[in-house]
Amino acid sequence: MNKWTRLVIIFIASIVVGFAFNMFLLPHEVIAGGVTGIAMILGLATPVNTGIWMILLNIPILVVGWMKLGKMFIANSIFSVAVTSIAMIYIPVAKVTEDALLSSVFGGVIAGAAIGIIIRNYSSTGGLDVISLLLTQKRDIPLGGLMIALNSIVVFISGFIFSWELAMYTMASIYITGLVIDRIHTRHIKLSLMVVTNKGEEVKKELLNNLYRGITVVDGEGAYSAAKVKVLYSVITRYELAFVRPLIKAIDPNAFVSISETMEVMGNFRKDDNFMKKPM
Incomplete structure (x- = not known):
């Protein structure tokens, strides 16, 4: 995927985030999580538009992210925040349904799907997304679950400012958003x-040339054919699987490939998203 395709995807997903906020969550005063939620609270409590508050509150966090996550990631994040903010300024705040619970569910699903796509395309919606991504680099924690935990504080803030019934709707929306993000950001x-x-030598060379992953190579022998084979073992992320499959198939379509989910990895394992040596 080239950078322009990536930016188009981020652009569309960011507009969808703004749509979910203005058409489902804000009309019922259901608050999103993190910095976006604080911006919503300030937007509802003051004459200043929520989109403007989003830009102001995200500036210091994006500066920290620039130093820790890289220029391209933060540049994409600034683009996403700007598009979402502008979309929220121009998309009218209107109720799609009078049912607050229904709006919380659908708003959470739509926002979660769009945010997950944004994060998967090496970007973020700013705020606690950036902080959560920084923390997941240190520990293998599901991003959506971490965001639910960090965003819970907004529930208590909205409860004191508005009502505890709306706070519970907010918690439901945040929970659903986190679940959907984890289905996309894996x-x-x-x-x-x-x-x-x-x-074995060709497969090993191709994988080493394209991935930042270690590979263990073991000599093997077919039990029935007695043919000499190579057994290659490595641990990858679910993201990398989409790149690894065609690499192996192109060299040896008849290779036996076994893939299973791993509960925990100890030792030297690269945790950032820059797993590709070559752009695909």
Whole structure:
């Protein structure tokens, strides 16, 4: 995927986030999580538009992210925040339904799907997304679950400012958003990859040339055929699986490949999203 395609996807997903906020959550005073939620509270409590508050509150967090997550990630995040903020300024705040619970559910699903797509395309919606991503680099924690925990504080703030009934709707929306994000952003899920092939050297070379992953190579022998084979073992993320499959298939379509989910990885395992040596 080239950078322009990525930016188009981020652009569309960011507009969808603004749509979910203005058409489902804000009309019922159901607050989103984190900095966005605080911006919503300030937007409801003051004459200043929520989109403007989003820009102001995200500036210091994006500066920290620039130093820790890289220029491209933060540049994409600034673009996403700007598009979402502008979308929220121009999309009218209107009720799609009078049912606050229904709006919380659908708003959470739509926002979660859009945010998950934004994060998967090496960007974020700013705020606690950036802080959560920084924390997931240190520990393999599901991003959505971490965001639920960090965003819970907004529930208590909205409860004191508005009502506890709306706070519970907010919690439901945040929970659903986190679940949907984890269905899309799966970097924390580790997979054990085992490849049995008679083209071991070629497969090993191609994987090493394209991935920042270590590979263990073991000599093997077919029990029935007595053919000499190579067994390659590595641990990858679920993201990388989409790149690894075609790499192996292109070299040895007959390779035996076993993929299973790994509960925990100890030792030297690269945790950031820059797992590709070559752009795909």
